[in-house]
Amino acid sequence: MKRRHFLQLSTVAATTGIASLPSLVHAASALKELRLDYAYYSPTSLVLRRFGWLEEEFKTDGTNIKWVLSAGSNRALEYLNANSLDIGSTAGLAALLAKANGNPIKTPYIFSRPEWTALVVRKDTAIHTLADLKGKKVAATKGTDPYLFLLRALKTAGLKRSDIEHVSLQHADGRAALEQGKVDAWAGLDPHMAASELEANSRLIYRNVAFNTYGFLNVREEFLNNHGPEVSRVLRAYEKARAWIRSNPTEAAKILSEEAKVSLPVALLQIKLRSDFSNALPSNEHIQALQVAAPILQDEGLVKPGVDLSRTIRDLVDTRFAQKLITV
Incomplete structure (x- = not known):
């Protein structure tokens, strides 16, 4: 803050009470970066x-x-x-x-x-239900809605996280791993999931809009x-x-x-x-x-x-x- 501007604020503070100065200085300080x-x-x-x-x-x-x-x-x-x-x-x-x-x-x-996430499999897989995921490799990004969606979906079928082999991959990498056959299923995220559906004919085996927060x-x-x-x-x-x-x-x-x-x-x-x-x-x-x-x-x-x-x-x-x- 320039000295002249500070002195102006000090003068105002003297007429309103010295406690006002910090708030005035704060108000006068523009946010440099958002x-x-x-x-x-x-x-x-x-x-x-x-x-x-x-x-x-x-x-x-x-x-x-x-x-x-x-x-x-x-x-x-x-x-x-x-x-x-x-x-x-x-x-x-x-x-x-x-x-x-x-x-x-x-x-x-x-x-x-x-509704940005669902459980996705390749078009030619024998996996059709949540129960079919037991023992399978499933890609999902930890700390995201798709990962938590996966856990909630498994629970509806009486399965736990330990019943699958979780492969932690970022969303785009999860799509690639699915389409390349490196994992059996993927907890997808749009637009990657929509792209896999339309371009690789991947199938959504479990959808639940209520599980999409x-x-x-x-x-x-x-x-x-x-x-x-x-x-x-x-x-x-x-x-x-x-x-x-x-x-x-x-x-x-x-x-x-x-x-x-x-x-x-x-x-x-x-x-x-x-x-x-x-x-x-x-x-x-x-x-x-x-x-x-x-x-x-x-x-x-x-x-x-x-x-x-x-x-x-x-x-x-x-x-x-x-x-x-x-x-x-």
Whole structure:
């Protein structure tokens, strides 16, 4: 801060009380850099990045907008935990798992209600049911919705994680391993899953939209506490992108196609048939969805003993921050 500007603030502080000075200095300090992710599983982030609406919003502040690609929820959560991102896109249950294990995040916004994962096999395999997966190699990315989807799906068939051979691969590598015959099944993620369906005739042997947790836009708690107005401006930009996608789904699919380097039919499948952009405000709907899903985290020993998951869910899902920002 320039000396002259500081002296001006000091004069104001003298007339209002010296305790006002820190808040005035803070208010006068513009955010130098805003770090957020974009992800192929979050078309809203792709639209926002493509049109430069955040860059436009923060231009007069002199704030640099830094975009970081998240290949999966696990990557976004790693970046948030390491303070390499301020705002990151993940699945809801993955966010809860991270929060329960000490990642200091909150979720003030829902970027979509997707059916982005299912259990996938090759077209020529003899595997047709969940029971057929016993003893088989199954690829899934740890710390993501597909991995947790796999665990919940196995449980419905009376199987445990130890009943399969889990192969930990990032999403794109899981698709390649499946199609090359290196694994027997894969807990897929769009757009990779849609591409495997349309281009390799892969089959979905288990679908359950209720096991697909919502798209959570997470913010580091410290950043939310210190930069609430800036977060509000980000969410307004997200709202602009969400409204644009709802009015222009085909054009949004074209952006996804170009960014993710998938065919337009693959992108259309993801956006038009497997993504719901109608409800962005975190609410009891999202809290209840996590409460239903949470037991798998304890059953599989994925969280520390003694963690109160109900309390963690309430601490994670911020149902009030965006109320004034979201109208539809």
